[in-house]
Amino acid sequence: MTARILDGKSIAMMLEEALAKQSAALEKRAGRKPGLFVVLVGDDPASAVYVRNKTRACARTGVNCFESILPASTSQDELLGIIDEANAREDVDGILVQLPLPAHICAEAVIDRIAPEKDVDGFHMLSAGALLTGQRTLGFRPCTPMGVMKLIEEAGVDPAGKNVLVIGRSNIVGKPLAIMLLEKHATVTIAHSRTTDLKTLARNADIIVAAAGRIGLVTGDMIKPGALVIDVGTNRKPDGKLTGDVDFAAALEVAATVTPVPGGVGPMTIAMLMKNTVESAERRLAQLP
Numbered sequence: 709m710t711a712r713i714l715d716g717k718s719i720a721m722m723l724e725e726a727l728a729k730q731s732a733a734l735e736k737r738a739g740r741k742p743g744l745f746v747v748l749v750g751d752d753p754a755s756a757v758y759v760r761n762k763t764r765a766c767a768r769t770g771v772n773c774f775e776s777i778l779p780a781s782t783s784q785d786e787l788l789g790i791i792d793e794a795n796a797r798e799d800v801d802g803i804l805v806q807l808p809l810p811a812h813i814c815a816e817a818v819i820d821r822i823a824p825e826k827d828v829d830g831f832h833m834l835s836a837g838a839l840l841t842g843q844r845t846l847g848f849r850p851c852t853p854m855g856v857m858k859l860i861e862e863a864g865v866d867p868a869g870k871n872v873l874v875i876g877r878s879n880i881v882g883k884p885l886a887i888m889l890l891e892k893h894a895t896v897t898i899a900h901s902r903t904t905d906l907k908t909l910a911r912n913a914d915i916i917v918a919a920a921g922r923i924g925l926v927t928g929d930m931i932k933p934g935a936l937v938i939d940v941g942t943n944r945k946p947d948g949k950l951t952g953d954v955d956f957a958a959a960l961e962v963a964a965t966v967t968p969v970p971g972g973v974g975p976m977t978i979a980m981l982m983k984n985t986v987e988s989a990e991r992r993l994a995q996l997p
């Protein structure tokens with residue numbers, strides 16, 4: 709048996725086509741395009757690649773992209789000042805500060821300085837609280853978990869009553885994803901580095917979401933036959949190639965559906981960032997006097 713490979717790239721491109729129409733219609737009404745302000749501090753090569761991918765996605769969806777590329781020596785106060793300016797700009801609907809930040813900057817302080825109505829990454833405390841309490845009109849949901857939920861839907865799997873194993877407990881992926889799955893009535897287990905028997909938990913799961921950042925974490929013998937396996941891992945191999953947390957070839961033999969890396973969750977994350985940005989522009993336009 710060989711599993712279906714879920715093509716995140718083409719699903720993301722379809723979403724972006726619809727978003728391009730929505731942002732063009734918005735531009736007609738508002739007299740301006742939706743705007744995304746991207747801040748990159750320092751010269752992490754991986755971050756530079758992601759920022760470039762976001763810039764291209766803005767072009768595809770008719771979103772204005774404003775970039776602020778700052779040296780690694782930028783102080784926290786300088787960065788907070790730049791956030792304040794972006795918060796005040798009428799033409800900026802979304803603000804994204806690329807993570808990780810240099811060690812001398814407190815990421816929480818910077819993220820929580822973003823005006824919650826422009827927090828298209830969904831990392832602000834207010835967005836986290838809105839998600840936890842099931843509030844859909846305040847804040848934004850984080851883009852990677854949104855992309856994972858869309859992939860599960862596209863796989864034709866309803867999470868209700870299913871055993872879902874989320875491996876990883878970050879504020880950006882594992883924790884918010886668990887809340888979204890719970891909202892869809894899944895029975896959710898969150899595994900992490902101190903979990904004692906990952907294999908037993910995994911073999912019991914109808915859906916596995918691997919978001920731990922460890923190459924080869926999910927092996928074929930851990931997968932329940934017929935399961936859906938979503939790979940959130942973005943690990944660099946020594947040869948520079950991107951790879952996930954799942955042994956992809958082995959998963960193809962056991963699972964019903966598997967997402968690839970690259971071409972799975974990554975492009976969906978970017979499409980969801982564009983969705984949040986257009987949504988923010990819609991909300992802000994609706995609130996004009």
Ligand SMILES: Nc1nc(=O)c2c([nH]1)NC[C@@H]1CN(c3ccc(C(=O)N[C@@H](CCC(=O)O)C(=O)O)cc3)C=[N+]21
Pocket residue numbers: 757758761804805806807808829851942950969970971972973974975977978
């Ligand atoms: N404030 C902030 N928001 C983020 O959303 C954020 C961040 N910081 N820091 C880093 C992570 C990582 N991330 C990815 C986005 C797209 C791909 C992506 O498009 N990947 C392509 C391939 C990219 C390549 O080839 O390198 C794929 O999987 O097909 C990957 C990873 C967003 N992040």
